[in-house]
Every structure is written in C-alpha cells, then in structure tokens.
Amino acid sequence: MAIIRPYGDATGDGMVQLSFTLPVPHDKRAEGAALQLAGKMGLSPAMVVHAQQMGESHTFFIVYGSVTHLVDTDQVVVVERDFPLLSPKEANLAIRRKLRRRLVVVGACIGTDAHTVGIDAILNLKGYAGEKGLEYYREIKVINMGAQVSVPSLVRRARAEKADAVLISQVVTQRDAHLHNTLEAAAAFNEAYPPDRRPLLIVGGPRFDESMASELGVDRIFARGASPGEVASYIVHRLVARER
Template identity: 75%
Template structure:
C-alpha cells in the first residue's frame, strides 16, 4: 500500500516539522528556516511559528507539502511476539511455572534522573489504567530509583537473584542511553556467566526497538509500553512454554 501524508485533504502530502536554529529571531532566521525546510523536501515551506529562545536561538514550526511516498509493505517494525496476559494469568503462570516469585530489579542508570518511565512500569499506580508490576502478587519488584551506578545495579541484581533487570533511559544527549546500555551489558558479562545473567530489558522514547541484538540486551521497549506488556514478556521468556499452553 502506498500512502502520502494527510494535512488538509487526503493525499495532499502536507507535513509539519519543528526545529531550532542558532540564530536570533527575525526575518533572516525565518528565511533560513524556510530554506532548511525546502532542502528537506518541503516545498513551498511556510514558517507558521517562530519564537525566540534567548537572544541567540529561535524555535520554528514549518508547514508545507512533500512529494515523498511511503510503501507500507516495506515498513519494518518489531511486532509483539507473545500473548498479552491479564494480571491473573501472569500470576498463575509464574506460580505454576516457577513455583516462586519472579524477581525484577529496575533502575535509571548513569546520570539519568527521570524515573517517570521506570515508575510507570514498576510502581503499583502503573500507567494508563494498568497497574504496575508491584500489583502482581507473584512478582517481587526492587526499584532502585534514579541515577544508579551500573555496578550498584549489577550488585543488586546478584544479591536479589533477579530473573530480569529493567532499565529506563530518558536522557539521550550524546547517545548517553546507548553508552549506559553498553556499560550495563559489559558489567554483567564481567560479573556473571551468560547462563547466569538475568534478562536485560531496556526502554525509553529514543531507543530503537529493533536494536536489541546490536545493544546486547534481550528486549527493547519504546514509548507507550505498558506494565501489562512487560509482565507478559517476562512470563513469555521465563516461564516454561508447556505451562503456558
């Protein structure tokens, strides 16, 4: 299926982009924004919003049509390859399959202080009407919070005999989330044999969900992930399949 962006009418190709230029607000800055948008394939480019950010920067919103087409048959995404379970089904599967509580250790590592993501998955209040993993009777949650050193997280995972380690990364400047993930994977490799290592799951708005193998982790979750999805994935990976049949 071939599609074009939709703006004012079907197939008109209209798109809206926003960006910041290191230029003081004014006509020259707006002209530069329009020129950049045209080089991006937006023609004609209309600067519909310009706002100064201090004396030397300007934020823009540009609107206009593009000629590009999208072939939806060529789009590659990571589809959910496990059934979505209810909390009761998760508890039952863990109880029957592991005969003990499933242990999850979570944290934001490095200098990342944004706990909204990890708390949404782990804390009982959850996200979008779904309870977090603390709500599941058969799941033991150890939430270490923010700005946790990698070595501290590894030690906690070993001490708690974690089945899975969940790491949320929101700070992405200079690819901090990728560097922190690499450090996490290496720290576990230095401490534990591959067969002893817990599942490593990372998540955040700037992660590529298809990059798990490249990053050396077991799963990458992107924006919009819910506690129920994470719980279902953990059961899928950690509980023997014959129990789930």
C-alpha cells in the same frame, strides 16, 4: 503495495508541520535559512508560520509545507509482539506452576537519568493507564532502585537479589546518553554473569528503537506506550520457556 503521503487539508496533499531551532538571531535572513532547510528536507512549497528568538543567538521555527516524498507501507519494518498477553492471574499461575518460586525483578534509572515516571509506571502498584504495575503481582518480587543508579550498583543489587530480570529506564537522550548507558550496562552484566545465568535485560524509554535490542546487547526494548502487562507477560513468557 500501499503508497501514501501525509494528509493535511485534502487526501494526498502531503502537508506537514515541523519545528526546529537554528543557531542564528531572528531576522529575515534567519527565516530564509529556515525555508532553505525545509526545502532540503523535501517540503515544497514551505512557509514559516512561527518564529521566535530564543536567547541572544537562537531562533525557534515552526514550518508548514507539502512534502515531496512518498511512503511505501509495505517497506515499514516493526517489532511485532511475539508472546501472549497474560492477565495478572495468568502470570501468577504460570510463575507458581513453572518456577515454583517468586520471580525477582530489579529496576532502575541508570546514569544521571533522574526521570522515574517510566520505571514507576511499570513497577509501582498504581501502574499506568488503568493497569496495575508489577508490584501488584503476588508471584513477583519487585526492587525499584529509583533514579541515578550507577551500573556497578545495579549489577551488585541484581546479584544480591538473585534477579531473574533487570529493567532499565532511560529518558534522557542528549548526545545519545540512553544508548551509551545501555551498552555500558549490557557489558557489565555480561562480564558479571555466565552466559546462561545472566538475568533478562530489558530496556525502556520513549526514544528507543525497538529493533536495536541485539545491537545494544539486551533482550528486549520497550518503547513509548508500553504497559505493565506487556512487560510482565514478556518476562513470564521468557522465563517460563527457559525453565522448560
């Protein structure tokens, strides 16, 4: 068992810095409220190191202090990668040998989400962090529908293209929009396809919890930092296994 605390100036001192906004104008009472909140969050002692009024009735705070909580790393639950990483050459070869056709991937940002950086990083040829995107793979046909795509439009395009996998990117998270949109998409695809014919549903975005795939009705969630190679390897692994 490994019990740890955050590190600031010395090992185990528990020092952390956090920021938040309170819906009150900036004055001494507001700073007192910020310290009260910090105390209830387990920071003791805590100090306000920055406070700035935001508009007429909000104040932004940065608070520094020592947390009283301990973390047991043995109790941390993570989603481990359960498939091998393939190079583009290995992925192309597996598709050609097992599927004997090009693999079709349709991707989009659904709902009102207009942030295409994530979906473009995975799908576009230029890729991300030195890795080529899925357009680079000769045996993968990529259809990138872009931003603000409605769920019915995504389902129709996936059916028309006979998609093997559908990639959904969600960056906007206000009021849990990414969760609601994902649930809507999963329900629509389950209604449009027989259980054994539905394409893989893969969701990505920086605020997703990778352990929520089953809860959201999708096959896989890729969170912040996922690479094109990881996504391609997962798709190939799942579809090659399905065709065996």
